[in-house]
Amino acid sequence: MRHLLSTRDLDRDTAIGILDVAEDMAQTADRQVRKLPPLRGKTVVNLFFEDSTRTRLSFESAAKRLSADVITVVAKGSSVSKGESLKDTAQTLAAMGADAIVVRHHDSGAAHQLAHAGWLDATVINAGDGTHEHPTQALLDAFTMRSWRFGTASRGRDLSGLRIVIVGDILHSRVARSNVWLLTTLGAQVDLVAPRTLLPHGVEHWPVTVYEHLDDALATRCDAVMMLRIQAERMRDAFFPSTREYALEWGLSAERLARLSPDTMVMHPGPMNRGLEISSAAADSRRSTVLSQVTNGVSVRMAVLYLLVSGSGSTAGAE
Amino acid sequence: MTGLVIRGAALLGEHVEDLRVRGGTIVARGSLVPESGERVIDARGLIGLPGLVDLHTHLREPGGEASETVLTGTRAAASGGFTALHAMANTSPVADTAGVVEQVARLGDVHGYATVRPIGAVTVGLGGEQLAEIGAMARSAARVRVFSDDGQCVHDPLLMRRALEYVATFDGVVAQHAQEPRLTIGAQMNEGTLSGELGLAGWPAVAEESIIARDVLLAQHVGARLHICHLSTAGSVDVVRWAKARGIAVTAEVTPHHLLLTEELARSYDPRFKVNPPLRRNEDVLALRAALGDGTIDIVATDHAPHPTEAKECTWGEASFGMVGLESALSVVQDAMIDTGIITWADLARVLSSTPAAIGRLEGYDRPLEVGSPANITLIDPNYSRVWSVEHLSGRSTNTPYLDRQLPGRVLYTVHNGALTVDDGVLTEPAALAAAHQEISRG
Numbered sequence: 001m002r003h004l005l006s007t008r009d010l011d012r013d014t015a016i017g018i019l020d021v022a023e024d025m026a027q028t029a030d031r032q033v034r035k036l037p038p039l040r041g042k043t044v045v046n047l048f049f050e051d052s053t054r055t056r057l058s059f060e061s062a063a064k065r066l067s068a069d070v071i072t073v074v075a076k077g078s079s080v081s082k083g084e085s086l087k088d089t090a091q092t093l094a095a096m097g098a099d100a101i102v103v104r105h106h107d108s109g110a111a112h113q114l115a116h117a118g119w120l121d122a123t124v125i126n127a128g129d130g131t132h133e134h135p136t137q138a139l140l141d142a143f144t145m146r147s148w149r150f151g152t153a154s155r156g157r158d159l160s161g162l163r164i165v166i167v168g169d170i171l172h173s174r175v176a177r178s179n180v181w182l183l184t185t186l187g188a189q190v191d192l193v194a195p196r197t198l199l200p201h202g203v204e205h206w207p208v209t210v211y212e213h214l215d216d217a218l219a220t221r222c223d224a225v226m227m228l229r230i231q232a233e234r235m236r237d238a239f240f241p242s243t244r245e246y247a248l249e250w251g252l253s254a255e256r257l258a259r260l261s262p263d264t265m266v267m268h269p270g271p272m273n274r275g276l277e278i279s280s281a282a283a284d285s286r287r288s289t290v291l292s293q294v295t296n297g298v299s300v301r302m303a304v305l306y307l308l309v310s311g312s313g314s315t316a317g318a319e
Numbered sequence: 320m321t322g323l324v325i326r327g328a329a330l331l332g333e334h335v336e337d338l339r340v341r342g343g344t345i346v347a348r349g350s351l352v353p354e355s356g357e358r359v360i361d362a363r364g365l366i367g368l369p370g371l372v373d374l375h376t377h378l379r380e381p382g383g384e385a386s387e388t389v390l391t392g393t394r395a396a397a398s399g400g401f402t403a404l405h406a407m408a409n410t411s412p413v414a415d416t417a418g419v420v421e422q423v424a425r426l427g428d429v430h431g432y433a434t435v436r437p438i439g440a441v442t443v444g445l446g447g448e449q450l451a452e453i454g455a456m457a458r459s460a461a462r463v464r465v466f467s468d469d470g471q472c473v474h475d476p477l478l479m480r481r482a483l484e485y486v487a488t489f490d491g492v493v494a495q496h497a498q499e500p501r502l503t504i505g506a507q508m509n510e511g512t513l514s515g516e517l518g519l520a521g522w523p524a525v526a527e528e529s530i531i532a533r534d535v536l537l538a539q540h541v542g543a544r545l546h547i548c549h550l551s552t553a554g555s556v557d558v559v560r561w562a563k564a565r566g567i568a569v570t571a572e573v574t575p576h577h578l579l580l581t582e583e584l585a586r587s588y589d590p591r592f593k594v595n596p597p598l599r600r601n602e603d604v605l606a607l608r609a610a611l612g613d614g615t616i617d618i619v620a621t622d623h624a625p626h627p628t629e630a631k632e633c634t635w636g637e638a639s640f641g642m643v644g645l646e647s648a649l650s651v652v653q654d655a656m657i658d659t660g661i662i663t664w665a666d667l668a669r670v671l672s673s674t675p676a677a678i679g680r681l682e683g684y685d686r687p688l689e690v691g692s693p694a695n696i697t698l699i700d701p702n703y704s705r706v707w708s709v710e711h712l713s714g715r716s717t718n719t720p721y722l723d724r725q726l727p728g729r730v731l732y733t734v735h736n737g738a739l740t741v742d743d744g745v746l747t748e749p750a751a752l753a754a755a756h757q758e759i760s761r762g
Contacts, residue, residue: 008516085629085632085633085637086633086634086637087632087633105634106636107634107635107636107637108507108517108518108519108588108635108636109517109518109519109588109634109635109636110634112587112588113588113589113634113635116587117589117632129518130518130519130636131518131519131520132517132518132519133518171515174518177516177518200514200515200516201510201511201512201514201515201521201523202511202512202513202514202515202516203515205512206515206516
């Protein structure tokens, strides 16, 4: 594996390999000295055309814990916001000797182009491209589910037998896409819930079951409910009439929370809109994994960087 | 050189006969003996076609000279076997006045590679609000007969009705870019399962089909003719077929790329495959081929859309829509339509020459390769096959979607008004071409 661009082209064994290395990385977080040496002398560039404090900090700390030199470029105020093309930015970074580029971009396919257009030679890690994919988010979600379900016996396991319900703006969500491919590759059953306006055309060909009403999806037991962030501007574009109606129909209210089975996780990739897609009762409940998702994010990103950049990554798989 | 004899070509792919060209006109056809001083082209094994006519070319001049000019675009046309083209109005300034269209037409005449017929804008500045000076453009020296806001849809139904009526007054035709704008906000590729997977905003077929349905009904209501640009979906074919069955005066074009390429190419996120309307499903490609075969679709038009390198070396979302197509059109149509057995060479001459000329009211193409017709002739080697590369492009831009694809056929000679614009596969240089035209006009 040379790049991590999507979960669509990740096979089961590669995915489990990443999650297992992430387990190792998580253990190092308990040590007194948390810094590991494998990326010493390597340069990791975080190239964020779209700011995302959460993902950027997660990648930065992951790379730093592996002793990499880390450069972060955020588009706002830099040359990339002054009309410099993706190609020129990429070639500049290549000339500076970047070994890996972690890229977040508002356009779908940007990471794919960086990896394949021949502009540079570095390893490319997709930190979210438009409405396409966000593979490390899906990996950290899978890691979180596996830990929740299997605890210390997680290693080597997939997610067979788990039922995951993903709720919200599937149409515009790279998190949903990456999770659909990864979780189903890992053997989980994935159900999507959204009003039709927020479902992609052709979703009936995805390896999922689609529900239009949240209560129908929650009528049977599930292992995790993943609530996606709803952007208020969707309302103006007539995807739904009002935030009130959205919260009523598709929000994880206290009342719906109470009906969940005691061992069901409540997940959210953040940042949350409390009172819209998720109630405070749900966000703050003991079954909420929102904060452990953040912690696990660092472990998973360490694993990805280690496997792709250290040169010791022998994991077979796509790309 | 007092004239030209073309020997042994299979004319329209049918009978092997010789042609004699004098003073810009075909003067004899049959078994001919060369006379002294005549240039003889040995065309055995070649197919003789009338010069091709493109109804949909973006020449970019004025305003977009970084990507194409009238000179470079007509050179690209000649190398693809075209002798006439219709230049779209979305230049800067927009071709919405007699002054702009006359200038574009004149540049075509000056360079001599192809007849340039300007298309006039339907609305001022392509703004979709106020009719452009259609009468002035029609009566100008450019004698504009095709009007289009291509790139933009004339989406206001009342304005479209008025445009159809007003253009009909001048024996013109409105060429509609059928795209309901509200259904295609931010659209990047065909809407379907693949767009959902790739996370690229969808351009649904219904956004094209609903406009075509509305416009054929409007054309019927006001008794005007209507032309549909770059029809791209199976549903659009159904609508046009229905309209023709009702006797509505609608004609339709398909681009070469929509006859060959599918949306699957978007998987690469390579912006060379970004075009408007977008590449569609394989079912659509097959429906378009069948429709061109049975006459539901009248013509092939290139929608040659040159863009500078930087407009394609960027993310898919940032990239411009469009592909160059003049140089590759004949090869692509041979690949998609002839080599598949759907149409004959004579049919190709109809869909790429006589019918587009008729729609554009361009004279001289109604009796292809007949004695008395202007000498606009294309000779191609159908058995040639090549891997397409930028070396095969003659225009200023290189945004071709066919790189590394094996394509059949090759234009070896193009004759425009009696002068060779392409000679043995090589474009004639401007000075030599000007001299040749001068000699022809002196007689």
